[in-house]
Amino acid sequence: MSRARRQARWDDETSGRTDFDLLLGLVGFHLRFAQNAVVDHFLEHVGDGSVTPIQFSTLTLIDVNPGLSQTVLSRAVGIERSSTVTVIDGLEKRGLVERRRPDRRSHALYLTAAGKRLLTRLKPQVRAHDAAIATSLSDKEKRLLVAMLDRLATERT
Numbered sequence: 001m002s003r004a005r006r007q008a009r010w011d012d013e014t015s016g017r018t019d020f021d022l023l024l025g026l027v028g029f030h031l032r033f034a035q036n037a038v039v040d041h042f043l044e045h046v047g048d049g050s051v052t053p054i055q056f057s058t059l060t061l062i063d064v065n066p067g068l069s070q071t072v073l074s075r076a077v078g079i080e081r082s083s084t085v086t087v088i089d090g091l092e093k094r095g096l097v098e099r100r101r102p103d104r105r106s107h108a109l110y111l112t113a114a115g116k117r118l119l120t121r122l123k124p125q126v127r128a129h130d131a132a133i134a135t136s137l138s139d140k141e142k143r144l145l146v147a148m149l150d151r152l153a154t155e156r157t
Contacts, residue, residue: 046126056119059096060123063116066111070085070109095112097111
Protein backbone atom coordinates (compact mmCIF):
# COMPACT_ATOMS: atom_id res chain seq x y z
CA MET A 1 0.00 0.00 0.00
CA SER A 2 1.37 3.40 -0.89
CA ARG A 3 2.15 5.93 1.80
CA ALA A 4 -0.62 8.18 0.39
CA ARG A 5 -3.24 5.41 0.70
CA ARG A 6 -2.11 4.60 4.24
CA GLN A 7 -2.30 8.26 5.16
CA ALA A 8 -5.78 8.62 3.62
CA ARG A 9 -6.97 5.65 5.70
CA TRP A 10 -5.95 7.43 8.90
CA ASP A 11 -6.86 11.02 8.05
CA ASP A 12 -9.18 12.65 10.54
CA GLU A 13 -12.53 13.38 8.89
CA THR A 14 -13.03 16.63 10.79
CA SER A 15 -9.61 18.22 10.86
CA GLY A 16 -7.84 16.70 7.86
CA ARG A 17 -4.48 15.02 8.00
CA THR A 18 -3.31 13.23 11.09
CA ASP A 19 0.42 13.39 11.75
CA PHE A 20 1.75 9.95 12.65
CA ASP A 21 5.40 10.99 12.92
CA LEU A 22 7.48 7.80 12.83
CA LEU A 23 4.53 5.39 13.37
CA LEU A 24 3.85 4.76 9.68
CA GLY A 25 7.35 3.34 9.32
CA LEU A 26 7.13 0.99 12.32
CA VAL A 27 6.54 -2.72 11.79
CA GLY A 28 4.74 -3.08 15.11
CA PHE A 29 2.29 -0.29 14.30
CA HIS A 30 1.27 -2.03 11.08
CA LEU A 31 1.17 -5.46 12.74
CA ARG A 32 -1.33 -4.12 15.28
CA PHE A 33 -3.58 -2.72 12.53
CA ALA A 34 -3.33 -5.96 10.58
CA GLN A 35 -4.13 -8.00 13.70
CA ASN A 36 -7.18 -5.85 14.44
CA ALA A 37 -8.43 -6.25 10.86
CA VAL A 38 -7.90 -10.03 10.94
CA VAL A 39 -9.65 -10.46 14.29
CA ASP A 40 -12.57 -8.25 13.19
CA HIS A 41 -12.98 -10.30 10.01
CA PHE A 42 -12.75 -13.57 11.97
CA LEU A 43 -15.44 -12.47 14.42
CA GLU A 44 -17.72 -11.40 11.56
CA HIS A 45 -17.26 -14.49 9.37
CA VAL A 46 -16.47 -17.46 11.60
CA GLY A 47 -19.17 -19.18 13.60
CA ASP A 48 -21.74 -16.96 15.21
CA GLY A 49 -19.23 -14.59 16.78
CA SER A 50 -19.00 -16.63 19.97
CA VAL A 51 -15.56 -18.07 19.18
CA THR A 52 -12.43 -15.95 19.14
CA PRO A 53 -9.25 -16.72 17.19
CA ILE A 54 -7.47 -17.79 20.39
CA GLN A 55 -10.36 -20.11 21.29
CA PHE A 56 -10.28 -21.65 17.81
CA SER A 57 -6.51 -22.16 18.08
CA THR A 58 -6.97 -23.70 21.51
CA LEU A 59 -9.67 -26.09 20.31
CA THR A 60 -7.56 -27.09 17.30
CA LEU A 61 -4.43 -27.77 19.35
CA ILE A 62 -6.34 -29.82 21.93
CA ASP A 63 -8.08 -31.78 19.17
CA VAL A 64 -4.87 -32.85 17.48
CA ASN A 65 -2.96 -33.23 20.77
CA PRO A 66 -5.39 -34.94 23.17
CA GLY A 67 -4.11 -34.83 26.73
CA LEU A 68 -2.14 -31.63 26.11
CA SER A 69 -1.17 -29.82 29.30
CA GLN A 70 -2.17 -26.22 29.93
CA THR A 71 1.49 -25.24 30.16
CA VAL A 72 2.35 -26.69 26.76
CA LEU A 73 -0.83 -25.19 25.31
CA SER A 74 0.07 -21.71 26.59
CA ARG A 75 3.47 -21.93 24.88
CA ALA A 76 1.93 -23.25 21.66
CA VAL A 77 -0.60 -20.42 21.37
CA GLY A 78 1.82 -17.79 22.63
CA ILE A 79 -0.10 -16.46 25.61
CA GLU A 80 0.58 -16.31 29.34
CA ARG A 81 -0.38 -19.37 31.35
CA SER A 82 -2.91 -17.37 33.38
CA SER A 83 -4.62 -16.27 30.16
CA THR A 84 -4.67 -19.88 28.98
CA VAL A 85 -6.45 -20.86 32.20
CA THR A 86 -9.08 -18.20 31.51
CA VAL A 87 -9.59 -19.44 27.93
CA ILE A 88 -9.88 -23.05 29.09
CA ASP A 89 -12.28 -22.07 31.90
CA GLY A 90 -14.58 -20.45 29.33
CA LEU A 91 -14.42 -23.38 26.93
CA GLU A 92 -15.01 -25.81 29.79
CA LYS A 93 -18.08 -23.85 30.99
CA ARG A 94 -19.47 -24.08 27.45
CA GLY A 95 -18.98 -27.86 27.47
CA LEU A 96 -16.36 -27.82 24.70
CA VAL A 97 -13.25 -28.87 26.65
CA GLU A 98 -12.69 -31.03 29.69
CA ARG A 99 -9.80 -31.19 32.10
CA ARG A 100 -8.58 -34.51 33.43
CA ARG A 101 -5.97 -34.85 36.15
CA PRO A 102 -3.32 -37.40 35.21
CA ASP A 103 -1.44 -36.39 38.37
CA ARG A 104 -1.75 -33.92 41.25
CA ARG A 105 0.10 -31.10 39.50
CA SER A 106 -1.30 -30.88 36.00
CA HIS A 107 -4.41 -31.00 33.85
CA ALA A 108 -4.70 -32.92 30.61
CA LEU A 109 -7.03 -31.26 28.12
CA TYR A 110 -9.52 -33.03 25.87
CA LEU A 111 -12.28 -31.89 23.54
CA THR A 112 -15.78 -33.03 24.37
CA ALA A 113 -18.10 -34.35 21.66
CA ALA A 114 -19.63 -30.85 21.47
CA GLY A 115 -16.15 -29.37 21.08
CA LYS A 116 -15.36 -31.76 18.23
CA ARG A 117 -18.65 -30.93 16.47
CA LEU A 118 -18.02 -27.19 16.80
CA LEU A 119 -14.47 -27.50 15.51
CA THR A 120 -15.62 -29.58 12.54
CA ARG A 121 -18.14 -26.86 11.68
CA LEU A 122 -15.65 -24.02 12.14
CA LYS A 123 -12.66 -25.36 10.17
CA PRO A 124 -14.10 -24.67 6.69
CA GLN A 125 -15.18 -21.21 7.86
CA VAL A 126 -11.68 -20.47 9.17
CA ARG A 127 -10.13 -21.64 5.90
CA ALA A 128 -12.49 -19.30 4.00
CA HIS A 129 -11.68 -16.45 6.41
CA ASP A 130 -7.96 -17.00 5.94
CA ALA A 131 -8.32 -16.99 2.15
CA ALA A 132 -10.43 -13.83 2.29
CA ILE A 133 -7.97 -11.83 4.39
CA ALA A 134 -5.13 -12.68 2.01
CA THR A 135 -6.90 -12.24 -1.33
CA SER A 136 -4.50 -9.51 -2.42
CA LEU A 137 -1.47 -11.77 -1.86
CA SER A 138 -0.10 -14.38 -4.23
CA ASP A 139 0.65 -17.87 -2.87
CA LYS A 140 4.34 -16.97 -2.83
CA GLU A 141 3.63 -13.73 -0.93
CA LYS A 142 1.49 -15.62 1.62
CA ARG A 143 4.28 -18.12 2.25
CA LEU A 144 6.79 -15.26 2.55
CA LEU A 145 4.54 -13.32 4.95
CA VAL A 146 4.04 -16.36 7.16
CA ALA A 147 7.80 -17.01 7.18
CA MET A 148 8.57 -13.38 8.03
CA LEU A 149 5.98 -13.26 10.81
CA ASP A 150 7.37 -16.51 12.20
CA ARG A 151 10.84 -14.96 12.23
CA LEU A 152 9.56 -11.88 14.04
CA ALA A 153 7.85 -14.04 16.64
CA THR A 154 10.76 -16.41 17.26
CA GLU A 155 13.92 -14.34 16.77
CA ARG A 156 13.54 -11.81 19.56
CA THR A 157 16.70 -10.24 20.85
